[in-house]
Amino acid sequence: MHRVPSPDTEEVVRPGRINPPALLKARREWVFFGTLWKSHPGLTALWWALILLQGVLPAGFVVAVGALVGAIADSAPLVPPLVLIGTVFVLMQLLTPLHTQVGSLLGEHVSDRLHHRLLVAAGAPEGVAHLENRAHMDELAAARDFDLGMTGPPLHLSMGFIAGGLVEAVSGLAQAVVLAAYAWWAPLLVGGAWLSTHWLLRESTRWDRHTGEVLDAQRRAEYSYRLAVDSPAAKEIRLFGLASWLTDRFASERRTLVELRWHTTRLRQRPMRWAVVVLTVSGGLFFWSLGRDAASGAVDLGQVSTFAYAAVGAGALAFGGLNWALSLAADGVASVLRVERTMSSSAEARSVVSGGAPAEGMPAAEIRFRDVTFAYPGMSAPVLDGLDLTVPAGSSLAVVGGNGAGKSTLVKLLCRLYDPVSGTIEVDGTDLRDLDLESWRRRISAVFQDFIRYELSLADNVAAPGATPEEVLEALAAAGAADLRDLDRVLSPGYENGTDLSGGQWQRVALARVLCSVSTGAGVVVLDEPTAQLDVRGEAEVFDRVLEATRGCTTVLISHRFSTVRRADRICVVDRGRVVELGSHDELMALGGAYKRLFQLQAARFDDDQDGADSAG
Numbered sequence: 001m002h003r004v005p006s007p008d009t010e011e012v013v014r015p016g017r018i019n020p021p022a023l024l025k026a027r028r029e030w031v032f033f034g035t036l037w038k039s040h041p042g043l044t045a046l047w048w049a050l051i052l053l054q055g056v057l058p059a060g061f062v063v064a065v066g067a068l069v070g071a072i073a074d075s076a077p078l079v080p081p082l083v084l085i086g087t088v089f090v091l092m093q094l095l096t097p098l099h100t101q102v103g104s105l106l107g108e109h110v111s112d113r114l115h116h117r118l119l120v121a122a123g124a125p126e127g128v129a130h131l132e133n134r135a136h137m138d139e140l141a142a143a144r145d146f147d148l149g150m151t152g153p154p155l156h157l158s159m160g161f162i163a164g165g166l167v168e169a170v171s172g173l174a175q176a177v178v179l180a181a182y183a184w185w186a187p188l189l190v191g192g193a194w195l196s197t198h199w200l201l202r203e204s205t206r207w208d209r210h211t212g213e214v215l216d217a218q219r220r221a222e223y224s225y226r227l228a229v230d231s232p233a234a235k236e237i238r239l240f241g242l243a244s245w246l247t248d249r250f251a252s253e254r255r256t257l258v259e260l261r262w263h264t265t266r267l268r269q270r271p272m273r274w275a276v277v278v279l280t281v282s283g284g285l286f287f288w289s290l291g292r293d294a295a296s297g298a299v300d301l302g303q304v305s306t307f308a309y310a311a312v313g314a315g316a317l318a319f320g321g322l323n324w325a326l327s328l329a330a331d332g333v334a335s336v337l338r339v340e341r342t343m344s345s346s347a348e349a350r351s352v353v354s355g356g357a358p359a360e361g362m363p364a365a366e367i368r369f370r371d372v373t374f375a376y377p378g379m380s381a382p383v384l385d386g387l388d389l390t391v392p393a394g395s396s397l398a399v400v401g402g403n404g405a406g407k408s409t410l411v412k413l414l415c416r417l418y419d420p421v422s423g424t425i426e427v428d429g430t431d432l433r434d435l436d437l438e439s440w441r442r443r444i445s446a447v448f449q450d451f452i453r454y455e456l457s458l459a460d461n462v463a464a465p466g467a468t469p470e471e472v473l474e475a476l477a478a479a480g481a482a483d484l485r486d487l488d489r490v491l492s493p494g495y496e497n498g499t500d501l502s503g504g505q506w507q508r509v510a511l512a513r514v515l516c517s518v519s520t521g522a523g524v525v526v527l528d529e530p531t532a533q534l535d536v537r538g539e540a541e542v543f544d545r546v547l548e549a550t551r552g553c554t555t556v557l558i559s560h561r562f563s564t565v566r567r568a569d570r571i572c573v574v575d576r577g578r579v580v581e582l583g584s585h586d587e588l589m590a591l592g593g594a595y596k597r598l599f600q601l602q603a604a605r606f607d608d609d610q611d612g613a614d615s616a617g
């Protein structure tokens, strides 16, 4: 079964096998507490102070009650013990809600910090292969769960459980210390017995969230949820009547998670039996001894009351401290650290590495694909297979070919989202891998087939960083979207004053994004199906404008529309990962090969459509 290694697997202390040096050095719990401190030292100090204070209050209460019983038995003044009881009681009432607030606020700070680290780590690799790798996606899903809370409470809630556990631990310890006033062995016997139950039952409460089963269910549940509530899928979900199917799917995945959790965390009988034996023997010994001393008068009534309550209170030791909530929260933090490590070291994440040579002004002569072979990570069949192609600087090249021929892959390599498995892509004779990536990506701009519709303002959808409003408006006009002028309007109806655009309008906005980059310095333009959603008139008009605006740029255009393609300086036909024809429209028509066949097929269909439309009219 697939399994993401548990965070810090090599460092985790296995239940039942206590390893003191590892315990002290490398427990994920220490890392968790260190993260609290780094996230907000002030709140962390207050959180700990409140834990200590709340932890010792029950011991104070036990002592005060003992003093009251003693005072009643001795007919002594009752006011001092009553004042003490009242004070402790009021403090207990006040500190609990205060602590909840502090813990929840601290949890939010930690979540912010972890999110930031997670986003930086996932965004750091220059390529995209790490985001298509199942193991890495599982790791990211597991790490993100500190906030989503699918496999345990989210961090801001866990803080309350953890604080509760620590208060119990301190409280148990403080009451065990009270027992020392009875006999030196009493805290060892009673406290030790309760502590041993903690260790005995610890294995029963471990929840392994890193198995393939758990992560699969978690990712599927999250996906079903997003499909059900996000607007892009809303149309199809309703049209195909998938709403209840999705709800059932989500519920079933959640149920799987609950069942898996129950299965692994249910109390196992053997450790439970041992715990009962240990507690019965230790409790029996202690209370037999206390009863004997009370009968002989060695301890008075007040002391009996104090020690009896303290012995019961010491039981908190078993439930406090290293409880399940702490373990889950520490898991979350460790997962984030693990993602950071993976992203800085795994082959996929490190597959695209920046070179050092500046790319300013490139290409001045040409871009050349030299015997390029490429297969997607994890796939054996090559998508590009010994591809050779030269694109002269400042010219436009159209790439045509059947679905899955490798056209988009070609431009993804040019953008260095992946690197070739063999062969090279050279810009003015320099291997693309030797160029500084940031500088190259400033030179290249692209609108992809599946461009993103950002839920941001129109200006932010178009503008490259540093562009002025005038440049944005100019780019919109050049992309044939001069009617879109409200730059601050959010392009999503889910926001105040937000709106949505038609498919064609969105495509113009995406084109404007590219044109804006050109006005701010990009010299290589990649257009992957840029006019697929435009009507025929719009397509011709927009493409002419785009060619005008990108004059002097090196342009690579992928399109199935031959009316657009024929405008390019040169056209190449890609088939099964190789260039099979290359030339101008006229040259390829004269050649009479694949291009001509595809062109005529489309032209004939267009004529048929026109005839049909004319006769219908």
Ligand SMILES: Nc1ncnc2c1ncn2[C@@H]1O[C@H](COP(=O)(O)OP(=O)(O)OP(=O)(O)O)[C@@H](O)[C@H]1O
Binding pocket: 132, 376, 379, 383, 401, 402, 403, 404, 405, 406, 407, 408, 409, 410, 449
């Ligand atoms: N991220 C990916 N991981 C694995 N395989 C992929 C990935 N992206 C594309 N492929 C595969 O690579 C092949 C080429 O895809 P590509 O997108 O380059 O084709 P295309 O020529 O642009 O096709 P279309 O005209 O349909 O857009 C396809 O078989 C596709 O399934």
